[in-house]
Amino acid sequence: MKTNGLVSISDCSKEDLLRIVELAAQFEQHPMPHLLEGKLVATLFFEPSTRTRLSFETAVQRLGGRVIGFSDAATSSSSKGETLHDTIKMVSNYVDLIVMRHPIEGAARYASEVAGVPVINAGDGANQHPTQTMLDLYSIKKTQGRLEDLTISMVGDLKYGRTVHSLLQALQYFNPTFNFVAPPELRMPEQYRLFCEEKGLKYREETDLNAVLKTSDILYMTRVQQERFTDPVEFEKVRNTYTLRNDMLAGTKDNLRILHPLPRITEIAEDVDNNPKAYYFEQARNGVFARQAVICSILGLV
Amino acid sequence: MDKKELIVTALENGTVIDHIPAAKLFKIVSILELDKIENRVTIGNNLESKMMGLKGVIKVADKFFQPEEINKIALLAPSARINIIKNYEVVQKTDLQLPDQVSGLLQCVNPMCVTNRQPVASRFDLIDRKRGTLRCHYCERMLNLSEIILK
């Protein structure tokens, strides 16, 4: 990983990914409450994302570090028209590391070029959210015991879902078999299908969720959002087709685990929550360890 | 000596850019900032060409472009030919190569890209030379040569 931070999963080598997964496991098994003592981290959230911000702040504070920052642009100086450049320059003077989320795509890359301290991208619009991918990988490793040779089914909005795109990129090193399950209007973009072909990754496309359930090791569910549809009737239809219910899990593999980047809306029925194959809440918890691994790795502390 | 040849050879020293599609000629003048230099510049356009119908030619006296400068042309007119002239003779013919990186020249097609929303210069990296695919260094949007927009 580059020492100026973590901006995009496309900057990460196989070794980088394996190292973070390994470190995340160490942080989970052996909490290190003093590792970040004396360190100050800025969480700059130019758009609100309570879930991600709390995860980062928990990661820092449980290691003894401190946090400053803001949780939406209305309370930051950018609401007074300050450029991103100036905000980042100013904050770099105060802290050891910047964690930032911004609605503009490429904002984190730009910030990492002007900041005097490392920058971690906590989401830049529809582009990247690399620590989500790290926690997804860690969750896969933890539940399957390995990253190699797994059948990964991605379900729902594969067109706009940045988490599935980043996960697909990251899994290129681990000989996956992909199932892309989506309605035609939300199908995996050509760019990523080409990527699979160039890297020799096996994939098939399905519109029926039931067609992939019995062979999957990982079911990666995503949100299907209403704003992607012009026709509300079409949206309702798609939403019901791509909802996972508990009775559908009969006859699936014992090692199957269901992941979801959260928050879910209706993609996973609540009766799935008590099934031991449901893993999405633990997955969120893994985010703290994955982020601790990223932060300490970038700061050169591990 | 016939007239067509004269266009190429009447330069004592300098660079001739030949086989430019007529529609791209003035864009290339602008990319190379030929409107800002003091050298003698001769521009011909809508000249007949057996190969390509109508073509444009640019001659710049006493100027030898750096590869990264001249390769910008490949973005617009990959078929253009560069002839280096010394003492009225063509001493070198070069084919263009897509540059590995293009800074400040192109506009990202993504309206949510930081280069379109903040005072940040655009930058593209060549991802696939064969297909002519560029990627925005910032928002990571892929761009094909056919869809580029000049700033």
Ligand SMILES: [Zn+2]
């Ligand atoms: Zn861009």
